[in-house]
Amino acid sequence: xxxxxxxxxxxxxxxxxxxxxxxxxxxxxxxxxxxxxxxxxxxxxxxxxxxxxxxxxxxxxxxxxxxxxxxxxxxxxxxxxxxxxxxxxxxxxxxxxxxxxxxxxxxxxxxxxxxxxxxxxxxxxxxxxxxxxxxxxxxxxxxxxxxxxxxxxxxxxxxxxxxxxxxxxxxxxxxxxxxxxxxxxxxxxxxxxxxxxxxxxxxxxxxxxxxxxxxxxxxxxxxxxxxxxxxxxxxxxxxxxxxxxxxxxxxxxxxxxxxxxxxxxxxxxxxxxxxxxxxxxxxxxxxx
Numbered sequence: 001x002x003x004x005x006x007x008x009x010x011x012x013x014x015x016x017x018x019x020x021x022x023x024x025x026x027x028x029x030x031x032x033x034x035x036x037x038x039x040x041x042x043x044x045x046x047x048x049x050x051x052x053x054x055x056x057x058x059x060x061x062x063x064x065x066x067x068x069x070x071x072x073x074x075x076x077x078x079x080x081x082x083x084x085x086x087x088x089x090x091x092x093x094x095x096x097x098x099x100x101x102x103x104x105x106x107x108x109x110x111x112x113x114x115x116x117x118x119x120x121x122x123x124x125x126x127x128x129x130x131x132x133x134x135x136x137x138x139x140x141x142x143x144x145x146x147x148x149x150x151x152x153x154x155x156x157x158x159x160x161x162x163x164x165x166x167x168x169x170x171x172x173x174x175x176x177x178x179x180x181x182x183x184x185x186x187x188x189x190x191x192x193x194x195x196x197x198x199x200x201x202x203x204x205x206x207x208x209x210x211x212x213x214x215x216x217x218x219x220x221x222x223x224x225x226x227x228x229x230x231x232x233x234x235x236x237x238x239x240x241x242x243x244x245x246x247x248x249x250x251x252x253x254x255x256x257x258x259x260x261x262x263x264x265x266x267x268x269x270x271x272x273x274x275x276x277x278x279x280x281x282x283x284x285x286x287x288x
Contacts, residue, residue: 008052013076014060015047021067021074035066095244105244109231110164116232117167119260123227123239124186125198126170129205134198137190166232168213169271171263173220181281199282206275214271218263230257 022032029047033040036059046055055063057071064071072078095105110118120126127135132151140147179185183195205213218225227239236256238245247253269277 007054010076011052011054012049014054014074015049017069017074017076018063018067019047021069025067027067032063032066036062095246106229107160109229109235109237109246110160110166113231113234114164114166116234117169118232119169119171119228119230119257121171121225121228121260121263124176125172125180125202129170129202131194131198131201133194134190134201137194167211169260169264170213170215171225171260171267172215172217173225174217174268175220177217177278178281181278181285199278203275203278206278210271210274215274216264216267216271217269217274217277218267223263223266225259225263228256228260230260 022028029043030040033043036043038059042055042059045051045053060071060074064074070078124138125134130138135151136147139150143150175185180187180190180195181199183190183192187195202215206215228236229239230236230253233250233253235246235248236253237247238256247256
């Protein structure tokens with residue numbers, strides 16, 4: 001519960017914050033009076049340090065609206081001057097998610113979070129772990145003749161992301177990797193040579209980059225996750241298909257981070273044993 005404030009102290013705080021907001025927006029007493037619908041003398045009295053006067057709720061609301069701040073802030077009930085709608089808008093944004101390799105928005109978020117741990121639950125395999133042939137197979141249906149151009153343009157960005165001094169933790173459903181190795185489900189039409197090269201590439205990346213790259217395999221029958229990325233403590237992004245839903249407020253970032261940590265904690269295959277698990281899948285496929 002917030003501590004009680006004496007009326008004179010609250011009036012002084014209101015006066016100081018009203019004056020600060022007027023100065024910030026270069027609004028005169030006369031202009032504020034016109035907006036609020038009162039005499040200029042009324043504004044003068046509120047701003048007079050010799051008077052301990054608090055205006056009524058109607059006037060507080062009108063002053064807040066005129067100055068683009070919250071009524072709670074003017075009255076000392078909040079330390080944030082932004083209005084509630086502005087706080088929500090700043091904490092949560094929705095941006096377009098084009099069907100492309102490492103689009104500009106995602107790359108900008110990676111740059112912003114350079115040096116922080118990146119936690120990622122991909123929709124399929126992460127693009128940064130795919131071979132060029134795998135990218136061609138996956139993106140040609142949507143990008144057509146521009147696929148080669150998109151792959152070429154993304155190589156520098158993918159390389160930057162791999163070397164950005166950020167640790168990467170990736171939580172992948174067991175069935176995703178099993179389907180890839182067996183060319184089933186989503187990967188049913190994947191040519192054998194592309195599949196084999198992609199699987200070998202995953203093994204090589206694990207051997208080269210562990211422990212800065214850690215891939216965990218969780219059982220989707222026990223746990224579910226939408227595609228998400230947590231960029232350190234800065235923001236968490238939910239992938240909706242055509243859009244990204246990005247959160248910057250601490251509570252939601254922490255909640256999504258805890259969800260990811262649960263996937264890691266309950267993983268069927270730890271990052272340490274990821275390479276060995278792939279080798280076992282490949283050996284099992286060859287025996288069939």
